[in-house]
Amino acid sequence: MIVATQTATKGANVELLLVQALSGLASAASLFLVASGLSIIFGVTRIVNFAHGAFYMLGAYMAYTLTSRFAGPLGFWGGLVVASLIVAALGALMEMVLLRRIYQAPELFQLLATFGVTLMVQDLVVLIWGPDDLMGPRAPGFTGAFELFGRRIPSYDALLIVLGPLVLGLLWLLFHRTRWGVLVRAATQDRDMVACLGVNQKWLFTSVFALGVFLAALGGALQIPRTTVTHAMDLSIIVEVFVVVVIGGLGSVTGAFFAAVLVSELNALGILVLPKISLIAVFLVMAVVLVVRPFGLLGKPERAPRAAAGLSFRPWKPMTQIERIGVALIVAMAALLPLFAGDYTLSVGSEILVFVLFASSLHFMMTVGGLASFGHAAYFGLGAYGAAFAVKFLGAPMGVALLIGPLFGMLGAIVSGWFCVRLTGVYFAMLTLAFAQIIWSVTFQWVEVTGGDNGLLGIWPARWASSPQGFFWLTLGIAVVGVALLRMLVFSPFGFGLRAARDSTLRADAIGINRKSVQWAAFVVSGTFAGLAGALFAFLKGSVFPDSLAIPISVDGLVMVLLGGIETVSGAVVGAIVYKALAIWLMSQTDLSKLILGAIIVLLVVASPKGIVGFIEHIRHRRPRTPTGADVPDSLGINMKAAE
Amino acid sequence: MKYVAGLALSALLIASGAAHAQQGEIKVGEINSYSALPAFTEPYRKGMELALKQINDAGGIKGKKLVVITKDDGGKPGDAVTAANELVSRDGVVLIAGGFLSNIGLALSDFAKQKEILYIAAEPLTDAIVWSKGNDYTFRLRPSNYMQASMLAEEAAKLPAKKWATIAPNYEFGQSFVAVFKELLTKKRPDVEFVAEQWPPLGKIDAGPVLQAIDAAKPDAILNATFAGDLVKLVREGNTRGVFQNRSVVSYLTGEPEYLDPLKDETPEGWIVTGYPWYGIKTPEHQAFLDAYQAAYKDYPRLGSVVGYSTVKSIAAVLNATDDHSTAGLVKAMKGLKVDTPFGPIVYRAADHQSTLGAYVGKTAKKDGKGVMVDFAFKKGADYLPSEADAAKLRPAN
Known part of the structure; x- marks a missing residue:
């Protein structure tokens, strides 16, 4: 009797698993559609299209409008396709007007442009479609469900399950059976060669971009029978889609498909055992996959970009005496600010300085180390929590907490850095993101220690620094010393080694520089300074929340670095000041x-593709003050001195 | 669209006008997630503006004009603190109010404590803000997680259901709501057991697998605390899969027009919900509010409108209650302050700083292809709060 019940339960369990797996496949299909578009775009244009989520959302909004207006099966399905086409046209327009101007800009700079567009779209959809959540119609013919093992499965799920492989198949045909597809694949492998063979790259890129955006919009449009259309849709999908693309292997559509299935199935089955797993499932998968297979499931190792970094920038030089005096004057002027500025200005000033330090730490890793991190907020947040723990659990004074914060950042960087530096390029960036998200979700879930999303309160500065003036001076002192230390590192032997490893791994290897250990050290340095910034942030705000280590902070950091100019020594300082001051002022x-912020970013991107500081330097160096011949040895001489 | 642009413009004007303050003005600050959560904060803002207009048309605060300076927090606690700082340090407001998300409410309450300024939390639902992390300077308007859980648990206890399953968003709001509901229901019904739980991330529910997992545990009743887009996904998927058939569902916040209206003809029938049936409330104070609101905006109020309206009414009440507009004076006046709201008179309890604003509990139904609440009753907030003596013990000594 007991045995019989057990077998029955087992049977029921197997059935449940099967049905659950089917639901997972349906989720995978929508994820795959959006991800495949991103993967195609990245494969050919090398653009990390942050606006992909925005197009997904626009697809849903557009489809909502069309399907609400035109009823019936034709109205619905026609509406979906037409909506996706309209959005694809918008995407092509963006590529032509915006991205075409900046293909020659440093890697990742396009990310800044697409980020600006994303910001704009978030506000625009609310202006156009209103603030309310909108619910579109159900799909005609697919409103019901069919039964399997006594459980009902929506027929729309079945449609999606079929649609996923169908789109995959169509894309395969497109890439393997048409001339256009052959060109796209060729461009994915070696776009310079394709250009040399006389293929018009411009239109190839535009058409690929339009196709990718079409798939994103279709993915969004297909969501309207399932959920509401809101202005936050883009954020809910963009990160996950990136993760899927990376797990699958950049540029590999089939890989994206398998990755989407893997992620969705793990989620669908995982919640049966661990109901809280959804928060973290995709990032765990990504971390494991990238550690085991550094280029994703079906990805190929990235070739080194042909245009070597060294060609595009002027050799860095330490500041001349006059420049040093100039900087000292600016710092002195900042230090005088508390004498006449109000409390609010000072606290905004402190916040900007915190982000100057944070952006500089990221800048060090990105420009000197050539390692772009998408998860730098992790070390910022760890620093903030470290300081908060010191105050809450040890009752430590602020001075001690300001040391424990960076220590947390450093420890986090030591652990995740060890894994991350095994990878390069975008894979490296995505693994840092995975670690950041894992740390974030631990903070978010571990309510007993971290307070969960309700955070830790009461982390206020010590009495001597509690006035806005005092805190401003403290932050200014730490930020100036921090930035100066980072700058000194750039021109130290360690900095030279780091730059060597960045510019040519092979040659660096040949002269005895171990790329991984040098980069790991840079990672740790960067994480420590980010932690210091985070600790200051905790005392500035008086509280710590998980959002201090969430993606938006990482993105802010990236934007500051890119805005300042990625090929400069200290562009991040200017980028952070401009971006943070603008953001705070506009919000107020x-x-x-x-x-407005998005529009300003887009304009800046178009006006100065080298970033603000890069732009200024470009102008300064157009009129050579000294003959170039004399200039180079001189700078080398100084560098040698610094190296000694 | 025009309206939003106009609002932005007026916000600009208010902000720039604030720089040169006038003698006959009392300035208060307000912070909310205007850009991040417009579905809730737009009606909230309209409610606020309506109350503000009524107050100033009736002569303001003892002859002085009441000015509310609003700031956006972008949905981030850090930015909310920056905004609060600006309001207090630069604009010189006498008190701050607002907040939607619980963590922002907590960040603001801690800021209020540090800077010694009165903070009236409008919307945050977390119990911590008045209890475990309560402080002298913070008061909260809306019925808390605990109060609404208690109202729903009372109804849930009347159901025959014994096996319960829970679905709630995976953050403090959902976690504490489910915990309180479990505790209160088990107290009333020791025979009840909880057989399954699901914790989808906020805004990212994968409704199919979640419902399948719930269904597999074969519960008699389901407790839901998801809202907004997650709720719509859940309802659509559940309707198609028949997961809600022959099961009782108790659902938090679902009767609020903000969350009920998007469901349209897919509104599930017979769910026990908390919410705001503006179309069916017959009290004179609500009727007056409804008429004024509809006359001003040609739109019906959402729950956010009531919250915004009552927040400004509370601000006016406390400013009228005392001539001492220092923080100490205002905090003293807040304790036991009586305010008239569209839901009737409320009191800010002296012991735990929670207002006694109540909520409507009823059942969902479909009417003309739209979701409505039927068989609803108003639950007085005071009846669902621990006694003031007990509540005071929940607060840290300070």
């Missing part, structure tokens, strides 16, 4: 801060 002035 208007509810449409994202729209």
Whole structure:
């Protein structure tokens, strides 16, 4: 009797697993559609298209409008396709007007442009479609369910399950059976060679971009029978889609498909055992996959970009005496600020300085180390939590907490850095993101220690620094010393080794520089300074929340670095000041801060593709003050001195 | 669209006008997630503006004009603190109010404590803000997680259901709501057991697998605390899969127009919910509010409108209650302050700083292809709070 019940339960369990797996496949299909578009775009244009989520959302909004207006099966399915086509046209327009101007800009700079567009779209959809959540119609013919093992499965799920492989098949045919597809594959492998063979790259890129955006919009449009359309849809999908693309292997559509299935199935089956797993499932998968297979499931090792970094920038030089005096004057002027500025200005000034330090730490890793991190907030947040723990659990004074914070950042960087530096390029960036998200979710879930999303309160500065003036001076002192130390590192032997490893791994190897250990050290240095910034941030705000180590902070850091100029020594300082001051001022002035900030970023990107500081340096060096011949040895001489 | 642009413009004007303050003005600050959560904060803002207009048309605060300076927090606690700092340090407001998300409410309450300024939390639902992390300077308007859980548990206890399953978003709001509901229901019904739980991430529910997992545990009843887009996904998927058939569902916040209206003709029938049936409330104070609101905006109020309206009414009440507009004076006046709201008179309890604003509990139904609440009753907030003596013990000594 007991045995019989057990077998029955087992049977029921197997059935449940099967049905659950089917649901997972349906989720995988929508994820795959969006991810495949991103993968295609990246494969050919090498653009990390942050706006992909925005196009997904626009697809849903557009489809909502069309399907609400035109009823019936034709209206619905026609509406979906037409909506996706309209959005694809918008995407092509963005590529032509915006991205075409900046293909020659440093790697990742396009990310800044697409980020600006994303910000704008978030506010625009609210302006156009209103703030309410919108619910579109169900799909005609697919409103019901069919039964399997006594459990009902929506027929729309079945449609999606079929649609996923169908799109995969169509894309395969497109890439393998058409001339256009052959060109795209060729460009994915070696776009310079394709250009040399006389293929018009411009239109190839535009068409690929339009196709990718079409798939994103279709993915969004297909969501309207399942959920509401809101202005936050883009954020809910963009990160996951990136993760899927990376797990699958950049540029590999089939890989994206398998990755989407893997992620969705793990989630669908995982929640049966661990109901809280969803928060972290995709990032765990990504971390494991990238550690085991550094280029994703079906990805190929990235070739070194043909245009070597060394060609595009002027050799860095330490500051001349006059420049040093100039900087000292600016710092002195900042130090005088508390004598006449109000409390609010000072606390905003402190916040900007915190982000100057944070952006500089990321800048060090990105420009000197050539390692772009998408998860730098992790070390910022660890620093903030470290400081908060010191105050809450040890009752430590602020001075001690400001040491424990960076220590946390350093420890986090030591652990995740060891894994991350095995990878390069975008894979490296994504693994840092995975670690950041894992740390974030631990913070978020571990309510007993971290307070969960309700955070830790009461982390206020010691009495001597509690006045806005005092805290400003403290932050200014730490930020100036921090930035100066990072700058000194750039021109130290360690900095030279790091730059060597960045510019040519092979040659660096040949002269005895171990790329991994040098980069690991840079990672740790960077994480420590980020932690210091985070600890200051905790005392500035008086509280710590998990969002201090969430993606938006990482993105802010990236934007600051890119805005300042990635090929400069200290561009991040300027980038951080401009971006943070603008963001705070706009937020205080208007509810449409994202729209305006996004527009400003897009304009800046187009106006100065080398970043603000890069742009200034470019102008300065157009009129050579000394003959170039004399200039180079001189700078080398100084460098040698610094190296000694 | 025009309206939003106009609002932005007026916000600009207010902000720039604030720089040169006038004698006959009392300035208060307000912070909310205007850009991050417009579905809730737009009606909230309209409610606020309506109350503000009524107050100033009736002569303001003892002849002085009440000015509310609003700031956006972008949905981030750090930015909320920056905004609060600006309001307090630069604009010189006498008190701050607002907040939607619980963590932002907590960040602001801690800021209020540090800077010694009164903070009236409008919307945050977390119990911590008045209890475990309560402080002298923070008062909260809306009925808390605990109060609404208690109202729903009372109804849930009347159901025959014994096996319960829970679905709630995976963050403090969902976690503490489920915990309180479990505790209160088990107290009333020791025979009840909880057989399954699901914790989808906020805004990212994978509704099919979640419901399948719930269904597999064969519960008699389901407790839901998801809302907004997650709720719509859950309802659509559940309707198609028949997961809600022959099961009782108790659902938190679902009767609020913000969350009920998007469900349209897919509204499930017979769910026990908390919410705001603006179309069916017949009290004179609500009727007056409804008429004024509809006349001003040609739109019906959402729950956010009531919260915004009552927040400004509370601000006016406390400013009228005392001539001492220092923080100490205002905090003293807040304790036991009586305010008239569209839901009737409320009191800010002196012991735990929680207002006694109540909520409507009823059942969902479909009417003309739209979701409505039926068989609803108003639950007085005071009846669902621990006694003031007990509540005071929940607060840290400070």
